[in-house]
Amino acid sequence: MENPFYAKTDFPALEPVSYSFTTRLKNALNNEISFNGGYKNYCICIVDIINSSKITASLSKEKVCKYYSIFLNSMAMIAKEFGGKVVKNIGDSLLYYFPQTSDNSNKHSFVDPLECSMAMIEAHGLINQKMHEEGLPPVNYRISADYGSVVTAKMVTSANEDVFGATVNICAKINHSATPNSMVIGGDLFEIVKSFDGYQFEPVAVYSSGFKLQYPVYSAKYHKVRRWIFSE
Numbered sequence: 001m002e003n004p005f006y007a008k009t010d011f012p013a014l015e016p017v018s019y020s021f022t023t024r025l026k027n028a029l030n031n032e033i034s035f036n037g038g039y040k041n042y043c044i045c046i047v048d049i050i051n052s053s054k055i056t057a058s059l060s061k062e063k064v065c066k067y068y069s070i071f072l073n074s075m076a077m078i079a080k081e082f083g084g085k086v087v088k089n090i091g092d093s094l095l096y097y098f099p100q101t102s103d104n105s106n107k108h109s110f111v112d113p114l115e116c117s118m119a120m121i122e123a124h125g126l127i128n129q130k131m132h133e134e135g136l137p138p139v140n141y142r143i144s145a146d147y148g149s150v151v152t153a154k155m156v157t158s159a160n161e162d163v164f165g166a167t168v169n170i171c172a173k174i175n176h177s178a179t180p181n182s183m184v185i186g187g188d189l190f191e192i193v194k195s196f197d198g199y200q201f202e203p204v205a206v207y208s209s210g211f212k213l214q215y216p217v218y219s220a221k222y223h224k225v226r227r228w229i230f231s232e
Contacts, residue, residue: 040152043101043113043189044163044171045084045145047075047120048093050180055137067136068092074127075120075141082116087163093175097163101147110147110193117143117183118222124181142178145220146171146186170207174217177205187216198223 049055049071056064068089075094076086084096098116100109120143128138148167170186178184184204185193194201205217 039149039165040102041104041147041149042097042099042163042167043110043145043147044095044097044150044167045079045113045117045143046093046095046171046175047117047141047143048175050140050142052092052139055139059136063134063136066134067131067139070127070130070134070136071139071141074123074130078120078123079116082112082119084113084116085161087161095163095168097150104147104192107192107196110189111196113145113189114193114196114199114220117145117220121181121183140180142175142180143183144171144175144178144185145183145189146174147189147192148186166209170209170215173209174205174207177207177217178219183220184217185220187218190216190218193220 052068056067059067071092072089072094076096079086079094079096082098083100084098087095087097089095098109098113100106100112103109120141124140131138146167148165148170150163150165150167152161152163167188174184174186185201186207190201193199200221200223201218203216204219207215207217209215
């Protein structure tokens with residue numbers, strides 16, 4: 001008796017792939033992404049909306065576009081204001097980094113990522129005022145940052161550089177350790193900024209991975225005085 005799990009099935013015959021398509025595919029594999037060569041250390045940041053899929057599920061397509069547009073454009077503008085370089089949006093999050101932090105001996109350059117994040121947090125009320133005016137639900141978000149080695153790459157189809165590496169991955173993973181509308185930083189960034197005046201850092205989690213075992217994560221906030229006040 002023939003095994004029913006291996007019964008013969010009439011599959012369509014495979015069509016040969018044209019030589020021109022094969023050539024173009026090989027060229028794309030070689031040229032679509034151009035790595036700039038070598039690694040650099042940067043402060044990497046991600047700001048991510050909380051529960052965006054659930055929030056936008058009941059919205060029309062037009063309102064969904066408006067919702068993301070208000071948030072992402074606001075975050076991108078603030079990042080650029082503090083010298084951040086926006087890489088891309090990934091769904092409901094924005095990835096950006098600070099080129100001036102490539103020299104970790106220049107401690108002052110690390111103030112910008114912290115101040116940028118504080119400004120994003122302080123802008124929460126103003127952004128939600130705009131959401132309300134547009135008949136949209138309020139938005140809440142988390143910010144994460146870390147410092148370490150990344151490799152940059154240029155996409156043929158984009159004017160922006162992309163960044164890759166363990167630092168980017170860890171920054172994304174620790175984002176969920178932040179409470180709504182707050183910031184967390186990884187242990188490597190903490191070691192650089194822990195002595196900065198005006199900020200308060202507290203351990204909130206430990207992240208484990210194949211790269212960094214028991215990697216500490218810290219909350220970051222102003223110690224006393226708010227420095228960014230947005231009129232609502």
